[in-house]
Amino acid sequence: MSIPPPPGPHQPQDPYQPPQPQSPYPQDPFAPPSQDPFAPPPQDPYAPPQQDPYAQGPYGPVNPQGPQGPMGPMGPYPQAPYGGAPYPVWGQGYGPFGRPSPVNGVAIASLVLGLLCFLPAVGLVLGIIALVQIRKRGERGKGMAIAGSVLSSVGLALWVLLLATGSSSDFWDGFKEGASGNSSFSLAKGDCFDVPGDTFDEDVYDVDEVACSGEHDAEVFATVPLSDGGFPGDDHVTEVAEDKCYALRGAYAMDPWALTDKVDVYYLTPTADSWSWGDREITCVFANVDEKGTLTGSLRADETTLDAHQFAFLKAMSAVDDVLYEEPEEYAEEDLASNRTWAGDIGDVTGDQADSLGTHIWPTDVRQPVAALVKDMRDAAKEWAAAAKATDADGFYEHYDTAYEYVDGDTTVTAREALGLATTVPTYDEDSESGSGGTGGGDSDSGLDV
Structure with missing residues (x-):
C-alpha cells in the first residue's frame, strides 16, 4: 500500500539547493508533527515575513525592505530564488600576498x-x-x-x-697637488723615472718615479720655472727649454766624459691643459738616444757627489770647455777678426785655469799627473795667444792646430785616471749648438699633459 503525501502542495527537493538554516525561533509544541522531517515549519500567513538577520546575499546583506525596496522591485540586493536564506558566499576570492610598497x-x-x-x-x-x-x-x-x-x-x-x-x-690647490702626485709636477732635480709608454720620444702624460741605481728611462737634471700669466704657447716654451736645458746640464753633470754618445738631452714642457692646473716648470732630463733604450745609474756629477779634488779639476776643465764651444761659425778666411778674438779668450781662460790647478793641493798620487797637465795647458795658452795675433788665416790656423793638440790630450786622460774620473774621450758633435758634453742631439722634446 502507498503512504499518502502530506497535506499541502508538494514541493520537490531541489538537489542543488543547499540545506536551509534552521529558524532561530522554537517551534510551536502544540503544532502537529510535520510529515517531512526536512521541511521548514509552516509560517503564519498573517505574521510579517521572518528575515534571518545573519543571512548574506551574494553582494551583501538581504534588503531589509523586502521585495519592494527603494531601488527596484527586488531591492538593491537579490534574494534566494526559493525564499529563505540566500546562497552562501565563500569569501571574496583569493587576494595577493602582502607585498611592500616600492621605495621612492x-x-x-x-x-x-x-x-x-x-x-x-x-x-x-x-x-x-x-x-x-x-x-x-x-x-x-x-x-x-x-x-x-x-x-x-x-x-x-x-x-x-x-x-x-x-x-x-x-x-682646490691641495686637491690638484694630490692629483699630480705621479706626474712631472712632482719631479725634482736628481729624480729618475719611467714613462708608461713604450718609448720616451713621445708625449708624456704620466711618470713613475724609480730609483736611479737601476734601469730607468730618464733622469731630471734641472727644472726651469716659467712666469705666471696666460699660456705663452708651445713654440715659446720649446724655445726656452732648448736654451735653458743645454746651459744647465753642465752644472749637474760636470764630467762631460761620463755622458756617452748614448745620452741626450730631453725636456718635458707644459701644455695648455697642464698650464691650467698650475704647471709652470720645464723639466730638463737625460735620456737614451734610442727611443727604447734606458739608463743605468745616476749621471749626477756635482759637488754633492764628487770629492773636493774631483770637483776642483772638473770646475777648471768646464771653464775651458765653455769658451771652446763659443768658437765662431765662420772660418778664419771669412771672419778673421772674430776668430782672433775668440782665440784670445780661450788663451786667457786656459792660462787662468792652469794657474788654478797648479795652486790646488792634490793628493800625492794625483800631484804628478796634474802637474803634467798644467804644463800642457800653459803651452796651449801661448799658442792661443799667438793665434789671436795672426795677420792672416794661414798664420791663425798654424797656431790653432798646435793649441788644439793639447785639448783632451794624453796628460788629460792620465790626470782623470788618477782622480777616478771617466777616461774615454767623448766624440763631439760639430753641429751641437752649445754646452758641454758633446752628446749632440737634443732636437726631440716631449710635451707634458696631465
Missing part, C-alpha cells in the same frame, strides 16, 4: 648626494620632491628623503662657508 627612487638619490656632499643644493631639492611623491603615492623611503635633505642642507652650508672665507681655494 628620488629619496635614494637625495640620500646619496647628501652623504657625498656632492651638489648639496640638488640633494636638498630631491629630498623635498621625494617627500611629496611618497605622501601621494604611498611609497617607502621617507627616512632616506629626510636624511638626504638634512645632509644636503649641512653640505650646502659648508660650501657657502668655504666660498665666503676663501678656504675653497686652499682645498
Whole structure:
C-alpha cells in the first residue's frame, strides 16, 4: 500500500539547493508533527515575513525592505530564488600576498648626494620632491628623503662657508697637488723615472718615479720655472727649454766624459691643459738616444757627489770647455777678426785655469799627473795667444792646430785616471749648438699633459 503525501502542495527537493538554516525561533509544541522531517515549519500567513538577520546575499546583506525596496522591485540586493536564506558566499576570492610598497627612487638619490656632499643644493631639492611623491603615492623611503635633505642642507652650508672665507681655494690647490702626485709636477732635480709608454720620444702624460741605481728611462737634471700669466704657447716654451736645458746640464753633470754618445738631452714642457692646473716648470732630463733604450745609474756629477779634488779639476776643465764651444761659425778666411778674438779668450781662460790647478793641493798620487797637465795647458795658452795675433788665416790656423793638440790630450786622460774620473774621450758633435758634453742631439722634446 502507498503512504499518502502530506497535506499541502508538494514541493520537490531541489538537489542543488543547499540545506536551509534552521529558524532561530522554537517551534510551536502544540503544532502537529510535520510529515517531512526536512521541511521548514509552516509560517503564519498573517505574521510579517521572518528575515534571518545573519543571512548574506551574494553582494551583501538581504534588503531589509523586502521585495519592494527603494531601488527596484527586488531591492538593491537579490534574494534566494526559493525564499529563505540566500546562497552562501565563500569569501571574496583569493587576494595577493602582502607585498611592500616600492621605495621612492628620488629619496635614494637625495640620500646619496647628501652623504657625498656632492651638489648639496640638488640633494636638498630631491629630498623635498621625494617627500611629496611618497605622501601621494604611498611609497617607502621617507627616512632616506629626510636624511638626504638634512645632509644636503649641512653640505650646502659648508660650501657657502668655504666660498665666503676663501678656504675653497686652499682645498682646490691641495686637491690638484694630490692629483699630480705621479706626474712631472712632482719631479725634482736628481729624480729618475719611467714613462708608461713604450718609448720616451713621445708625449708624456704620466711618470713613475724609480730609483736611479737601476734601469730607468730618464733622469731630471734641472727644472726651469716659467712666469705666471696666460699660456705663452708651445713654440715659446720649446724655445726656452732648448736654451735653458743645454746651459744647465753642465752644472749637474760636470764630467762631460761620463755622458756617452748614448745620452741626450730631453725636456718635458707644459701644455695648455697642464698650464691650467698650475704647471709652470720645464723639466730638463737625460735620456737614451734610442727611443727604447734606458739608463743605468745616476749621471749626477756635482759637488754633492764628487770629492773636493774631483770637483776642483772638473770646475777648471768646464771653464775651458765653455769658451771652446763659443768658437765662431765662420772660418778664419771669412771672419778673421772674430776668430782672433775668440782665440784670445780661450788663451786667457786656459792660462787662468792652469794657474788654478797648479795652486790646488792634490793628493800625492794625483800631484804628478796634474802637474803634467798644467804644463800642457800653459803651452796651449801661448799658442792661443799667438793665434789671436795672426795677420792672416794661414798664420791663425798654424797656431790653432798646435793649441788644439793639447785639448783632451794624453796628460788629460792620465790626470782623470788618477782622480777616478771617466777616461774615454767623448766624440763631439760639430753641429751641437752649445754646452758641454758633446752628446749632440737634443732636437726631440716631449710635451707634458696631465
